[in-house]
Amino acid sequence: MSGAKVRVAVNGYGVIGKRVADAVALQDDMELVGVADVASDYRIRVAVERGHAVFASDPAAGDEMDAAGISVAGTLDDLLGRVDVVADCAPKKLAAANKDRYQAAGVKGIWQGGEKHELTGYSFCAQVNYTGALNRDFARVVSCNTTALSRTMHALHRRGWVRRARAVLLRRGTDPWESHANGMINTVVPEIRVPSHQGPDAQTVIPDLDITTLAGAGPYNLSHIHFAMVETTRPVSLDELRDALWDEPRVAFVRAADGLVALNSVIELMRDLDRPRGDMWEVAVWEDALASDGREVYLTFQVHNEAIVVPETIDCIRALTGIEPDGAASVAKTDASLGITKTFLPATT
Amino acid sequence: MSGAKVRVAVNGYGVIGKRVADAVALQDDMELVGVADVASDYRIRVAVERGHAVFASDPAAGDEMDAAGISVAGTLDDLLGRVDVVADCAPKKLAAANKDRYQAAGVKGIWQGGEKHELTGYSFCAQVNYTGALNRDFARVVSCNTTALSRTMHALHRRGWVRRARAVLLRRGTDPWESHANGMINTVVPEIRVPSHQGPDAQTVIPDLDITTLAGAGPYNLSHIHFAMVETTRPVSLDELRDALWDEPRVAFVRAADGLVALNSVIELMRDLDRPRGDMWEVAVWEDALASDGREVYLTFQVHNEAIVVPETIDCIRALTGIEPDGAASVAKTDASLGITKTFLPATT
Structure with missing residues (x-):
């Protein structure tokens, strides 16, 4: 061919x-x-x-x-x-x-x-x-969330760092063009199924990744957010973590220090960058919210469900x-x- | 006296x-x-x-x-x-x-x-x-979130079950009577400080509790939600977990199966029960979202910041x-x- x-x-x-x-x-x-x-x-x-x-x-x-x-x-x-x-x-x-x-x-x-x-x-x-x-x-x-987990966890997993990963993700309540379907205001809806499906789903991509996820959904429609806590096999420094994510394709950094303080500000940047439909194909990881305590590393990242x-x-x-x-x-x-x-x-x- | x-x-x-x-x-x-x-x-x-x-x-x-x-x-x-x-x-x-x-x-x-x-x-x-x-x-x-963590983790910690606790909590974006101050719509604002202060704060109440928290805030004003993942010192069954929480004062159960599927439905129940100001002094734990995988137990719970x-x-x-x-x-x-x-x-x- x-x-x-x-x-x-x-x-x-x-x-x-x-x-x-x-x-x-x-x-x-x-x-x-x-x-x-x-x-x-x-x-x-x-x-x-x-x-x-x-x-x-x-x-x-x-x-x-x-x-x-x-x-x-x-x-x-x-x-x-x-x-x-x-x-x-x-x-x-x-x-x-x-x-x-x-x-x-x-x-x-x-x-x-x-x-x-x-x-x-x-x-x-x-x-x-x-x-x-x-x-x-x-x-x-x-899916979008599983793709984001696969990319970010792969950065760590391929270095043999992941002992056990845990993530909580808060999905958008509805899609931008919808005004009613599944819409919600003024609440958070926790997912009753624990673990949520994204963890097992990430294991279809990275079979030996030990990961558990919990999920919920909130009253916003501009993408999802993940809070990940990854127990490491050895102390991983902040610099190592940053480098590993930098080496990983389709993982990009955003910084609250640049005014990118929330889901909507990151999407606004995509609009300002003249991205088609304001799309973000990358996982956006908050660089200034990366953390390591010697036992675990912590990642907060955004997933543009429509584009990733x-x-x-x-x-x-x-x-x-x-x-x-x-x-x-x-x-x-x-x-x-x-x-x-x-x-x-x-x-x- | x-x-x-x-x-x-x-x-x-x-x-x-x-x-x-x-x-x-x-x-x-x-x-x-x-x-x-x-x-x-x-x-x-x-x-x-x-x-x-x-x-x-x-x-x-x-x-x-x-x-x-x-x-x-x-x-x-x-x-x-x-x-x-x-x-x-x-x-x-x-x-x-x-x-x-x-x-x-x-x-x-x-x-x-x-x-x-x-x-x-x-x-x-x-x-x-x-x-x-x-x-x-x-x-x-x-504080409200620290009180909720102290109550729920105490149920497990006093039984010697907690190896390490992790929680992600999503705070309400503003208080019910406020229409502008700190108000937010259509977004989630992650907390850049990792760990967030609630984990260390819970340690002022339970000094030897190993806990880390991550936090964010969303566009709703009816209380907070926590997703907790607790690594246990031995396998803890779902029944044991339920019993431990049942024995703990000021921890109450709610069930999605009863239609209490989200923060706002639980607050509506408080109103229907003629609670003063619709207050919930208890931590509301979703009974049907409790889970155990033999290594960890998982809790999803609601914190009424005004009342707890x-x-x-x-x-x-x-x-x-x-x-x-x-x-x-x-x-x-x-x-x-x-x-x-x-x-x-x-x-x-």
Whole structure:
């Protein structure tokens, strides 16, 4: 397949799909053949505006798109006939049925973190386990929170530092464009399931990582926050911790001292930096909240749920199709195409 | 002093002071001689309505109260001349100066958790260290979050179970009556200081408790939430954990299964139970979120910042004045007077 561009479909043009489509379009080794969806509203109209070929995920949707004046390039089956791989970003209940369809069409498939590990048997985070996904038919890019845990814990785990990791994460209550669904005001909703699923999920990426997570959700919609406490196998200094995180791809530093004191100020910086949709693909770690007490290290970090898995999905396309055997090369290529950085602002000291 | 009622003053009729005054008035071994403040607004008018004698904390305040038609019983010095002990609930910068004043008047003093341990040399949580406060001149009732940590960790620590405790707590962004001050919307503000002060503060109550805390604050005003992970010295079962918390005073259970799924639903229950001001003096632990994995136990609990230290302050009055040498007896007496419970609703199973 090397030499020719990989032909990519995105099925489901929602919060993740629309970002994946844009990111695919930026890659010089990929061709976005089209996006498929069932919607006829403003979201799919944006796909048309961006010049993406729009396909109808089912016949009824195609009729509605026609009626809404959206130019429909064909059905999902038509789209599947023209691509090598599909990034499935559809709502999660459809995943299993879609898998049969992709298999029948001889197309490789990538799902998002809402699906279970068992759907594909391979949970993917580029900088951790790219190689194992090479030339597989199917893989799952883990969820936003699991991706963040995988990246940050990998920085420590690959140095043999992690005896046991613990994290508490507070999820956003709803997504930015929603005004009611799952919305909440003036409260915190603790997750009753302990441990929460993110810990076990991170173990699908880093199998021997000893980690437990607790979770809750609060009345805000601009990303998640994690508080991690990592018991280390030996005393790890603050400088070692900072260096390990600096060496880890897609982990960036923010500082309260720069006025980046909260989730919303970091997102405002993404807007000021003219990031598409104000997206932050990196895990943002508060550098001035890093701590070590000789027994444990402490990390506080922000996860932009809408964006963090987008570069992972791009790398997963390269892994499944085998067009790039070197994970680090794929990560570097993706990062360059999107503008992923280690530090959003020049150092002032 | 035994036999006669202890004569009590409350200096500072704010969020804590107004509740302490009401609670003192409920005790059959205490007499609320009066409350002192500098305000002339609705808050101090409520004190008048409740029949509390109102004193002016400084002369200018007295003039303003007069002008506002509030009947002023005298100055703070007048009040101090008539009492055995003062519960200082004034804003924290005034504490040191007040201490000199109380000392000069020969009056015992109790401060709140905003003050440093060093101000009084004794940090108080009734069920943990009542005896050590007996007949002291001064003590500090620790803060709401520290009180909650002291109660819950004491349940485990006194059984020798705690190897190391870790907690992440998310504070309310502002108080219910405030509309601007420190208000925040749509974000989480992580605390940059790691560990946060609550861990070390809990050690002023339980000196050999190994505990670390991380903190943040979110956009809600109905109490705080804690997520605690406690590494145990031996495997502690869920039943043991539940029993230990059941045996601990002022720790109550709530269940998501009863619809108490979040901070605001628990506060709504307090309102439905006709609690004064909707107060919850207990730490509310989510029973159905308790967990044990053989190495650690996990607790999620709610802290009503406005109310939790009120019973502690009542017990501290008894300890300093020595009218009740038995801490458990004082706790039981206070709990009966306020209606403190172990379970807000009858068990359904």
